[in-house]
Amino acid sequence: MDAVFCPIDAHFADEISALLQPPPSAQAQAISLSLSEYFDQLITNRGCTGLKVKQNGAHGKGVYADVDFREGDLVLKDQMLAGSQHSANKIDCLVCSFCFRFIGTIEVQIGRKLYLQDLGVAVNNECDRQTLAHIPKKTCQINSSDSEDDSYVKDPTSMEECASTSSKYGTPLPKEIVESLMNGELVLPYSKQFPLPSVISCLGGCREAFYCSQLCAEADWDLFHSLLCTGARSKSSDKEALLKFLQHANETNDIFLLAAKVVSFTILKYRKLKASYPEDQGKCTADNHDLSLLLEAWKPVSMGYKKRWWECIALPDDVDTCDEAAFRMQIKELAFASLQLLKAAIFDKECEPSSFHLDAAFLSNSDLVVASPVEDYFLYIDDLPQSEKVSMQPQDILTVFTIWTGSLQISLWFLGRKKLKELHALFWMHSVMTIPFVVKSRGKRTMAHSQVVSGRCLADKLAGCLKEDIRQFKFLESLNLTLNGTAFFPLQSCMNHSCHPNARAFKREESKFEAFLVYENGSGGIFQQRGDELRLKLHRWRVKGGIVAALEGEGWWVIVSEMVADGEWRSGLDRDGQATIVALRSISKGEEVTISYIDEDLACEERQAMLADYGFRCRCQKCLEEEP
Numbered sequence: 046m047d048a049v050f051c052p053i054d055a056h057f058a059d060e061i062s063a064l065l066q067p068p069p070s071a072q073a074q075a076i077s078l079s080l081s082e083y084f085d086q087l088i089t090n091r092g093c094t095g096l097k098v099k100q101n102g103a104h105g106k107g108v109y110a111d112v113d114f115r116e117g118d119l120v121l122k123d124q125m126l127a128g129s130q131h132s133a134n135k136i137d138c139l140v141c142s143f144c145f146r147f148i149g150t151i152e153v154q155i156g157r158k159l160y161l162q163d164l165g166v167a168v169n170n171e172c173d174r175q176t177l178a179h180i181p182k183k184t185c186q187i188n189s190s191d192s193e194d195d196s197y198v199k200d201p202t203s204m205e206e207c208a209s210t211s212s213k214y215g216t217p218l219p220k221e222i223v224e225s226l227m228n229g230e231l232v233l234p235y236s237k238q239f240p241l242p243s244v245i246s247c248l249g250g251c252r253e254a255f256y257c258s259q260l261c262a263e264a265d266w267d268l269f270h271s272l273l274c275t276g277a278r279s280k281s282s283d284k285e286a287l288l289k290f291l292q293h294a295n296e297t298n299d300i301f302l303l304a305a306k307v308v309s310f311t312i313l314k315y316r317k318l319k320a321s322y323p324e325d326q327g328k329c330t331a332d333n334h335d336l337s338l339l340l341e342a343w344k345p346v347s348m349g350y351k352k353r354w355w356e357c358i359a360l361p362d363d364v365d366t367c368d369e370a371a372f373r374m375q376i377k378e379l380a381f382a383s384l385q386l387l388k389a390a391i392f393d394k395e396c397e398p399s400s401f402h403l404d405a406a407f408l409s410n411s412d413l414v415v416a417s418p419v420e421d422y423f424l425y426i427d428d429l430p431q432s433e434k435v436s437m438q439p440q441d442i443l444t445v446f447t448i449w450t451g452s453l454q455i456s457l458w459f460l461g462r463k464k465l466k467e468l469h470a471l472f473w474m475h476s477v478m479t480i481p482f483v484v485k486s487r488g489k490r491t492m493a494h495s496q497v498v499s500g501r502c503l504a505d506k507l508a509g510c511l512k513e514d515i516r517q518f519k520f521l522e523s524l525n526l527t528l529n530g531t532a533f534f535p536l537q538s539c540m541n542h543s544c545h546p547n548a549r550a551f552k553r554e555e556s557k558f559e560a561f562l563v564y565e566n567g568s569g570g571i572f573q574q575r576g577d578e579l580r581l582k583l584h585r586w587r588v589k590g591g592i593v594a595a596l597e598g599e600g601w602w603v604i605v606s607e608m609v610a611d612g613e614w615r616s617g618l619d620r621d622g623q624a625t626i627v628a629l630r631s632i633s634k635g636e637e638v639t640i641s642y643i644d645e646d647l648a649c650e651e652r653q654a655m656l657a658d659y660g661f662r663c664r665c666q667k668c669l670e671e672e673p
């Protein structure tokens with residue numbers, strides 16, 4: 046592995062190894078606050094005063110309760126230092142590039158997804174530009190006459206990687222419908238009850254970053270984006286190189302985008318510090334002065350837990366253990382290639398020891414998940430009493446009459462009274478996939494039910510399906526609307542693991558949900574459980590983004606339909622890109638707050654195997670008791 050040569054690595058070996066260490070206390074004091082003071086300050090800023098970060102635990106740093114918590118109490122809401130949306134997820138939802146809230150309107154969210162999905166947008170080639178370019182700067186509206194279709198790359202091969210679904214699983218919605226969703230002409234019933242912030246453009250003029258407010262736009266510009274913007278007012282030293290870097294990251298591993306944000310953060314902070322502490326106030330030589338400022342700028346990152354990325358990244362399933370060294374060598378080269386590209390784009394000579402880029406990729410990043418208001422909208426519509434659904438008859442309702450004759454489906458599409466399209470298809474699921482919103486139809490068994498299609502109805506329909514049919518419908522993944530990404534949360538990342546944790550990171554999937562069981566003989570039944578109770582029964586259950594997922598068990602299929610709203614949990618906890626930690630049971634003052642990095646209901650050996658990716662073997666009480 047050492048054979049891989051990176052000039053920066055070789056040149057600044059000592060500095061880089063210093064950056065990978067937690068700051069020595071003497072140095073930290075000389076520069077600023079000590080570790081615990083640093084975290085005290087952070088905790089105060091977060092407004093979660095009941096916690097302490099201490100260094101003296103068995104596993105390095107840990108988070109401890111400074112008050113008593115009861116079961117269900119909010120322990121921490123941690124703001125990310127930096128986060129980034131997964132490239133492939135950019136097609137699924139439009140979010141604020143700074144706080145990751147959903148923006149636009151319910152119609153824009155749905156229309157944009159369908160539009161990009163049907164277009165087969167390639168993320169690999171400047172994904173953001175393409176996925177967002179159709180939204181005009183101010184109004185977030187599309188004009189079909191001067192649409193920028195030409196700038197899109199239709200690349201069915203990369204579609205698989207880019208979109209969470211592919212149009213090959215469904216019939217595209219008529220273009221007129223999609224356009225009218227995006228330009229505000231088609232207003233879906235009750236969507237006004239789910240207002241979203243309007244779309245604010247990037248200060249640098251790029252068509253890649255959008256915001257929920259001017260405040261977010263300015264904060265992102267100041268902290269990260271000004272160096273990484275591809276717009277006219279970008280502060281990048283070489284935009285072409287920047288585009289190459291972005292393309293490389295999208296094609297290889299989007300963790301580099303997060304890493305670039307951390308580098309940009311450090312460089313911009315360093316420059317600000319330098320401007321406010323001129324050299325004549327410096328301590329020793331100019332060189333020392335600059336290094337102190339650089340370390341100060343780097344501190345929020347250095348306080349995190351870091352490992353070299355290529356050394357700790359989990360070995361993919363398809364890589365044999367005997368090829369591990371070669372695999373790690375390859376990804377190390379990848380990281381260096383990415384660094385070279387970034388360096389060309391934004392590098393600052395004074396920040397040269399900043400192989401930060403590489404380090405940032407080793408930070409203990411957490412999943413970033415933000416629940417979708419579109420999902421809430423579907424749930425709301427689904428829950429409407431039948432009488433209200435029937436009475437929804439505005440001219441702008443999209444109506445689909447679906448007729449089934451055996452496996453042949455005929456769909457007639459109407460907007461108001463205007464017939465848009467007639468479709469003949471072999472798989473009746475198409476209509477469910479492509480219009481997961483207003484579907485209205487009449488009468489008898491040969492027609493779809495008169496209701497809005499979303500999870501529950503989907504499950505009802507699936508109940509009648511044969512197992513073989515279900516197997517074909519990979520579209521179950523296609524309804525992912527949640528924001529997914531990676532982020533570094535300074536406080537959450539100090540929390541150690543336990544297989545019997547006393548706290549957990551809240552995510553939508555842990556709220557109550559409904560499941561529909563479909564047995565091989567086609568019978569089924571609905572039951573409701575809290576996520577964790579069900580998980581005990583069904584180990585390998587996966588609920589993707591709280592929408593729909595399927596699992597084949599022994600002799601049965603399980604279809605998860607929508608999550609059921611649970612007031613206590615649905616109070617906006619997962620509306621933005623903050624990490625929310627909630628007590629699972631009472632935690633006494635002085636006790637360590639632990640979370641589980643994995644599914645703690647797995648068998649002991651499986652848990653240990655998964656924790657190996659985090660570089661340790663768990664020795665918690667539960668593991669000791671269960672160890673063979």
Ligand SMILES: C[S@@+](CC[C@H](N)C(=O)[O-])C[C@H]1O[C@@H](n2cnc3c(N)ncnc32)[C@H](O)[C@@H]1O
Binds near residue numbers: 538
């Ligand atoms: C997210 S960090 C947690 C904070 C970390 N202790 C620190 O000093 O910054 C994850 C790392 O902490 C250590 N760790 C966390 N929980 C552990 C456990 N139960 N047993 C052993 N090591 C653990 C492992 O090295 C792991 O890779």
